[in-house]
Amino acid sequence: MNCLSSLLSPLFSMGPAMSLSTDLPLSLQEAASGAQHVPTEWLMILAALLFALGTLGFLIRRNLIIVFMSIELMLNATNLTFLAAARDRNLDPNGQVYAIIVIALAAVEVAVGLALLISLFRLKVGIDVEDAQELKG
């Protein structure tokens, strides 16, 4: 764990907007500095693990519903990275907005995916990945 956090630490030891604003209320400052909370490195490691888990799920599981869930997991891992980074940068709104938009688009993506899944399912094809094998070569 120590090794990993030293790997990730460069992410937060540099960059332009590092100094914390002193105009903020104390509680916000605390939130922004993350001093009283989970260290950012841990969050990043968690995000990376979640992402890897999602990737594995995508590659290994055959049930299409689970596969979609794996994709959701990957996207949310990304969100975590964005939010952690934003918190580390004085609650930078850019990262937070990004996360919100990713949430919205993830929903759209899954909606489209499920719609296509249903249209395939209607043609009496199962929801296992192996069932979609008309096209190959």
Next chain:
Amino acid sequence: MADYFRDLIAIGPELILCGTLLVVLLVDLWRAGRDRASVWWIALIVTFVSCLAMVQIGSLYHQAEAKVDGMALLPEFLALASVYTLVTVCESYYRGRDDWLLGTIVLIGTALAGYRLWDLGVDVFSGLDQETAYWGALIEGDGLAIFLRALGLFTLFFCALFAIFYKPFLKGINRNGVMEWLLCLIGATLGGMFLVQTTNLLFLFLALEMMSLCSYLQAGMLKGDRRSAEAGLKYVLYGSMASAFMLFGFSLLYAFTGELNFPAIREILIGLSADGAIGDAEGLLLWVAILGSLTGFAYKISAVPFHFWTPDVYEGSPTPTTAFLAAGSKAFSFGILIRFVVLLGDVGYGARILELLAWVAALTMTYGNLAALRQSNLKRLFAYSSIAHAGYMLMGIVALFVITKDTTSGQLTAGSLNVDGAKAVLFYLLAYAIMNLGAFGVLIFLANRTGSEEIADIHGMGWKAPMVGGTMIVFLLSLTGVPPTAGFFGKYYLFVAAIQSGYGWLVVVAGLNTVISLVYYFRIAKALFLRGEEEAFVEIQGGKVFSLALLFLALLTIYFGIFAGGATELLQEVGTSLQSR
């Protein structure tokens, strides 16, 4: 002039397309409830009038500025577009069909958008409009963007035209198929047009998703066709995974720099490496970040190893969709790839990424060509060929920077920007769009008659329809890269760029690949002309307009194969604007 107004003008073409989209929706609704026709008529007219007003206001705005007659962007385009629209309307009216209206609206909308884009392009290319950042530097309306947006509109126009004639849309499997499909087509083009303009990671993601989502739906649009549904599903699955990878890369980039705008990211990274703040650990992270981001683009351009969706999706999708994916989607993705690499290729571990890309290019073209050799389905064959072409074009991306290797430390560094790489890719995209649209057009033409997309089923078709067969030969020559066709010049420019940057080995690989590609392209020519005899051909209604459109594309292929100079000079300006970064 207020700033917001300037911003609106800048995306005029896209706004017109949005308007077109709404009009199509309205017309469809109107057809659904004819009893309230008057209301819909009013809505229709209002929309059209506002569209026209938009166009007019745009012109006025430009007249107010000191207008200089500069380089015109594809001057033939407007005239031909209107002629084709007119012909299409007449033809469809004569046939008394129902769906011509929608297609025609799209064609008109595309033409209007093209007109607005032309105005914008004139300003950019004549150097009048130096400040090209809009929407608070969210989008960049420079030469690269103008060129690729024009290419996108061109693709949209021909895909819509092909859709009007595409038989599975007419057979009545699903009555509203064309309408939904057209909406998705416009949506995907809109996304792509924004994609090539953006310089912001957030906006990039939005635009890419807009293009992707609409493409997924387009692919799965043929209800009741299992292959189409399967194609859509595979596309959405792999696509979502690729965008997740891309997002992860973006999030790392953001975590690293705290910025979302390309130029700002570039500045920070340059500053950091100047301070010597990028060590091994940082470099590795940056490497992962850029690699992750590139995954998303590599997926869209179907580069090995993210190509696996291509054959299935190309084969299963309705053919006009396939044409869009090959010509439009790929062009847009290459556009943003150029922007990305130009800005980040020479900072941090960019050189290492570029060297990796060179291998990806070599693998992609070789794999695509070898796999295409044993295909019997035409769409599948073209899918593999499109993978191969992505490999050729990646050669231009790789050539964007001259890589030098430090002999003592083995450290790779990216040297000066070689904009000839970008120029070569852009010219190739133009050539590729023209010839590929043509080739898919011929496939639609043939499939409408034979009902099949197998090579074995088109034997002797060249004798039955000599003109269409002849145009197919032109497209095949161009795809192979034989002069005097646009494809040859594209390949030539790529070779020049790659040799300039010192990638002689890559050029040799590409050259040998071209020879391989000849084998499968001319299997099609063989099927068309070398088999079967001259015989009378039962002309199917509507074939005339379609063949004329194909003839136009073939002539354009030859035109750019002989008079490539004009387009080259235009791209010269694009290259110069890229140089300023």
Next chain:
Amino acid sequence: MLANILQAVQGSLPGPLSLLTFAPLLGMLVILFLPKAKTEAIKTVAACATFIPLAISIYLYWAYDRGSIGMTAGNMMWTEQVSWIKAFNVEYFVGVDGLSVPILLLSTLLFFIAVFSSWNINKGVKGYFALLMLLEVGTNGCFVALDFFLFYVFWEVMLLPMYFLIGIWGGARREYAAIKFFLYTFFGGVLMLIALVAIYMASGSGDAEPTFNLLKLAEMAKDPNSPLLLGGLDLFGWKFLSWTFWFLFIGFAVKVPIVPLHTWLPDAHVEAPTPISVILAGILLKLGGYGMLRVNFQLGGSMMQEETTIIIIGGIGVVSILYGAFVAMAQTDFKKLVAYSSVSHMGFVLLGVAALNKEGMNGAAVQMFTHGLSSALMFLVVGVIYDRAHHRDMNRMGGIGLLMPRYTGWAMIGVFASLGLPGLAGFIGEILVLIGAFNSTASTSMQIYAVLAACGLVITAGYLLWTVQRVFMGPVTDESFKEFPDLTPRETFTQVPFAILCIIIGVLPFLLLNVFDGSLAHLLTLINPAN
């Protein structure tokens, strides 16, 4: 007043070389707009469109200044120079010198004759003649182009019509032969393209503008300090000068063809219809030799000064001569025999060039010209018998000499010209090449090569005389042959020009040599300044 108008009209007309190149293109467009059923009109248009270049090239041959040395700027005749693609300094630059004028005459004559030889084609007439016209644009363009890029474009333009002419109107294995021809030549073309791009980039190092102008490039290649010799991109650690030279060499050698790359030739020649075989053997093979002289050896002059290069090129030439002759001897198919004899004869071209002296060069050029005549005549001869017997198996022939005396008469001229009988065309080229090789100082191996090539001549005489014996002499083996009519007037018309030219060149070789000589002498100084 009138003079002014005439002058203005003259100024706006294309020059003779442009007209010569693009008249067939015009013919092609006219043919495409003619209705399919009007076959006679199509054939007439084709005949007219090929006659214009022939007339022009006869004029060029007559008006060519024999004292001119050619090969350098200012010494090219009838030049036209217009910028084509400014961004890459590509020009439409055409002109002719003593090397191209005779070959141009050969090319235009062959196409004109080919139209008449194709008169009885009845499948897809429109497409056939349109493609034939396009083919002529490509070949004529190659012979007049002085811009490397332009040359390459014309070079590749030839491929497509040839593919279809073999593939649609050819014999039983036509599909295979057509794609094989296309693949081989395209492979060579791609190597040429890569070398072309690299040479172009190298010519632009320093302050110099990069250029495709062949004359300028040749001048540059002479200068020992030029970037063409010193700079440029290395490939896999292979020196720029060397790899570009060999890439270009392979590109042209595929067309010549040299032995390891020749396998497309028997297939293509055998499967192609008679007129197309005539064009293939008569012109397309010459393009390989012409390209080497015009492009390859001029740009790589310093490579030619190395003994290894001479040993390789001369060796390839000798191997081609011997291999082609031996394989020809084993053939029973009359057309295949002629095809392999082409491989053998074109070997002399390489050997002559490798000699690097005046006799060798002239011999190579004359050999190209005379082989164009004799092989064209031989393919026409084969075509006549195939039209009647519908097979080409020499074991089933015999005694034709008695049955078709006029036919046999013309055929004998072809055979003996091909064999190199003194007094006929083939002799001049071969003897000059042999003299050149014997006297060559380029490499000690050249004398050995000369001896081997002379042996090749004996084998050539062997298989050709054996062929005469099998086909024209002896008893009539097949009764159905007795029904065959002798030459029709049309067939006579196609064969006579070649036969007469064979005799004229054989008796009066200076008619040809005084055109070649000046330019080739100058080429020699470009390749080897010591000479």
